Amino acid sequence: MIDALTEAFVHLQGWMFDRLVQPPLLALGLGSHLEMAFDGIQFFLAGVLQIGFAYLLLRPLEAWRPVEVWPDRRAVRVNVLYSLLDRLGIVPLAVFALLAPLFAAVDGWLRLHDIIPPQLEDLLPALETRPLLCFLVYLLLLDFAEYWRHRLSHVLRWWWALHAIHHSQRRMTLWTDSRNHLLEDLIGGFWFAGIALLIGVPPGQFIGLLLVVKTVENLAHVNARLSFGRLGERLLVSPRYHRWHHALDLPPGRQYRHGCNFAVLLPVWDQLFGTQYRGQALPPCGLAGDPLPPDAASSGFWRQQWQGLQAFVAALQPRAGTANEAQQAGTHAR
Amino acid sequence: MLALAVLLCGSQMAAHAGLAIALNSADGTISLIDTDSYKVTGKINVCKEPHHLMPTPDDKSLIVACAASNQLVFFDPLTGQEQRRVRDISDPYQLGYSPNRKWFVATSLRLDRVDIYDPADFRLVARLPAPRTPSHMAFDDASQFVFVTLQDSNEVMAISLPTQKIAWVMPVAATPAGIVMSPDNRYLLVASMGEGVVEVIEWRARKSVRKIATATAAHNLQPKGDGRHFYVSNRTIDGSISLLDTQTMSVVEKYDVPGGPDDMMVRADGKELWTTARFARKVQVVDLVNKQLKLSIPVGSSPHGVFFLNHAGLR
Numbered sequence: 001m002i003d004a005l006t007e008a009f010v011h012l013q014g015w016m017f018d019r020l021v022q023p024p025l026l027a028l029g030l031g032s033h034l035e036m037a038f039d040g041i042q043f044f045l046a047g048v049l050q051i052g053f054a055y056l057l058l059r060p061l062e063a064w065r066p067v068e069v070w071p072d073r074r075a076v077r078v079n080v081l082y083s084l085l086d087r088l089g090i091v092p093l094a095v096f097a098l099l100a101p102l103f104a105a106v107d108g109w110l111r112l113h114d115i116i117p118p119q120l121e122d123l124l125p126a127l128e129t130r131p132l133l134c135f136l137v138y139l140l141l142l143d144f145a146e147y148w149r150h151r152l153s154h155v156l157r158w159w160w161a162l163h164a165i166h167h168s169q170r171r172m173t174l175w176t177d178s179r180n181h182l183l184e185d186l187i188g189g190f191w192f193a194g195i196a197l198l199i200g201v202p203p204g205q206f207i208g209l210l211l212v213v214k215t216v217e218n219l220a221h222v223n224a225r226l227s228f229g230r231l232g233e234r235l236l237v238s239p240r241y242h243r244w245h246h247a248l249d250l251p252p253g254r255q256y257r258h259g260c261n262f263a264v265l266l267p268v269w270d271q272l273f274g275t276q277y278r279g280q281a282l283p284p285c286g287l288a289g290d291p292l293p294p295d296a297a298s299s300g301f302w303r304q305q306w307q308g309l310q311a312f313v314a315a316l317q318p319r320a321g322t323a324n325e326a327q328q329a330g331t332h333a334r
Numbered sequence: 335m336l337a338l339a340v341l342l343c344g345s346q347m348a349a350h351a352g353l354a355i356a357l358n359s360a361d362g363t364i365s366l367i368d369t370d371s372y373k374v375t376g377k378i379n380v381c382k383e384p385h386h387l388m389p390t391p392d393d394k395s396l397i398v399a400c401a402a403s404n405q406l407v408f409f410d411p412l413t414g415q416e417q418r419r420v421r422d423i424s425d426p427y428q429l430g431y432s433p434n435r436k437w438f439v440a441t442s443l444r445l446d447r448v449d450i451y452d453p454a455d456f457r458l459v460a461r462l463p464a465p466r467t468p469s470h471m472a473f474d475d476a477s478q479f480v481f482v483t484l485q486d487s488n489e490v491m492a493i494s495l496p497t498q499k500i501a502w503v504m505p506v507a508a509t510p511a512g513i514v515m516s517p518d519n520r521y522l523l524v525a526s527m528g529e530g531v532v533e534v535i536e537w538r539a540r541k542s543v544r545k546i547a548t549a550t551a552a553h554n555l556q557p558k559g560d561g562r563h564f565y566v567s568n569r570t571i572d573g574s575i576s577l578l579d580t581q582t583m584s585v586v587e588k589y590d591v592p593g594g595p596d597d598m599m600v601r602a603d604g605k606e607l608w609t610t611a612r613f614a615r616k617v618q619v620v621d622l623v624n625k626q627l628k629l630s631i632p633v634g635s636s637p638h639g640v641f642f643l644n645h646a647g648l649r
Contacts, residue, residue, distance in 0.1 A: 006615075010613070010614060010615055011614075013613070014571040014593065014594065014613035014614060015571055017571065017613060018570050018571035018572070018594075018613070019571075022551065022570070026508070026509055026527060026528045026551065027528075029486065029488065029508060029509065029528065030486070031485050031486065031508070031509030031511075031527050031528060034527075035636075038612075038613065038636070039360070104444065104445065107444075107445060108445040108446055108447070111424045111425065111442070111445050111447060111461075112447065112461060112463065114458075114461070116404050116422060116424050119403075119404075121403065128379075128381060128403065129378075129379040129380070129381075130379065131361075131362055131379055200382070200402065200403075202362070202382035202383050202402040203383070203402075204360040204361070204362070204383070204635070205382075
């Protein structure tokens with residue numbers, strides 16, 4: 001059964017590559033990108049499967065045990081669009097096209113000057129021939145980096161202006177995760193790919209790592225009363241845990257002034273760095289006020305992008321008022 | 335005593351005949367295949383992004399180029415056991431020994447560079463920028479030059495080995511990949527993926543003299559071992575392998591080999607050609623007697639090279 005499915009997947013990947021991708025790349029003189037394009041199709045097909053599985057498994061769960069019941073799901077539709085753009089590789093492809101030449105230029109310059117960037121395996125040679133263990137270590141390190149990326153996106157004003165698009169939604173569902181400003185996607189891609197390059201993640205594993213992260217993020221946003229159990233809730237970010245990150249009203253306490261529960265996969269980072277909140281209730285989600293107008297919760301794709309950009313530009317302007325006021329403003333909604 | 339020697343020699347020959355090693359680039363593994371039963375007998379984790387393999391000139395080792403791990407990994411081609419690792423080889427993609435065994439050359443496709451090493455200790459002798467995307471390589475018989483295809487700039491670069499300087503660069507047909515020297519040392523044969531041809535270049539005059547149509551995405555060339563013919567892999571999903579006659583400079587046979595045939599190896603008896611099917615996770619075995627695909631052997635993801643000791647001549 002698994003062999004037959006793998007065979008079908010490989011056949012489809014090969015067919016798409018041969019009929020749809022290779023001819024234009026060759027015609028445009030981009031033959032050296034063929035191998036990467038082949039991996040890109042794998043990412044696309046994996047994205048289709050992931051969206052399919054998420055819809056087939058998580059959507060019934062949302063219907064069966066919803067946290068919130070809404071009269072209609074119109075505000076969710078735009079998030080479906082975000083998810084398709086993200087999971088089917090359109091946004092990642094654009095980010096890759098912008099960043100790949102930059103990374104290649106830096107790496108090429110280093111090598112030409114006899115500098116081979118160090119890799120994780122230089123410290124732990126045992127990882128060289130243990131790809132699964134290596135994958136898990138990469139996942140751990142990237143998740144640690146993602147925790148700090150996420151936390152910074154709540155602390156820095158200009159970053160928060162962009163990230164607020166993600167938090168502006170009041171109807172959190174399995175489609176919520178990909179709702180991001182495109183500029184933030186670019187910054188996030190730079191961060192993730194830069195660290196992956198720094199620790200030596202090969203392209204084949206990069207796709208796998210991205211898929212694991214995205215799958216857990218899908219699950220974390222689901223609108224369902226789903227418990228991972230006493231132990232599970234401590235090991236993996238659950239919908240309840242992440243719901244507090246999206247809460248309209250943050251928990252009391254100075255440590256939560258920028259928000260709580262920033263972890264993407266492993267809650268242990270919040271525990272270590274003092275940002276964990278283990279509330280048992282399931283609070284309403286959304287954004288109270290700044291930096292976006294109230295209609296950002298339900299506006300369309302392009303309007304949200306524009307609103308995010310406006311907020312971003314405003315956040316880059318020097319602020320009027322005293323240093324004290326500025327500091328207070330810095331502890332924005334999150 | 336003689337009988338014992340014959341016996342030992344015979345057993346070694348049997349071992350030679352018994353093992354094929356296929357390289358899986360995306361998995362970072364090699365698959366061990368029994369060439370008699372065509373069964374995969376093992377899989378070994380090697381490194382990140384192994385891209386090509388080649389034997390040492392004495393056939394005692396098989397070298398795997400680990401691009402993303404910056405290493406060369408040496409295997410015993412008789413047993414598949416790892417022998418050693420040479421580190422700090424920056425992003426090796428394709429490898430080649432000059433015929434006089436004085437130079438070891440590695441291309442870095444991703445980072446636009448050609449590196450020349452001393453094969454005695456793999457000390458870096460020269461590092462040359464080679465924009466863009468240096469891919470396959472060939473040498474002249476006198477080891478005066480290494481010729482490298484530049485896939486994205488549609489060129490062939492000649493590097494002088496005694497001086498380790500770029501001698502010249504010339505334009506060729508679109509997206510050149512595989513490159514070999516003709517048996518008479520007069521022509522370079524360059525597979526052009528973009529035009530689906532093998533371009534014949536009189537290298538001393540730096541002149542393109544002919545384009546021989548094979549099929550879409552002509553990718554690599556492998557000698558038949560008779561000093562005259564080369565097999566050309568046409569790397570599409572439908573796929574084919576053409577047989578090129580270097581005396582008439584024409585395609586004389588063609589076999590359907592689906593799955594994106596890439597690297598090839600011909601058995602010493604000339605009865606079989608093995609090729610990695612890049613897009614199908616298989617090694618395809620072509621029966622050269624009946625001139626058809628004999629069977630497919632499932633291996634790992636993105637197989638990019640295959641080798642066995644019992645092979646036909648490599649020139």
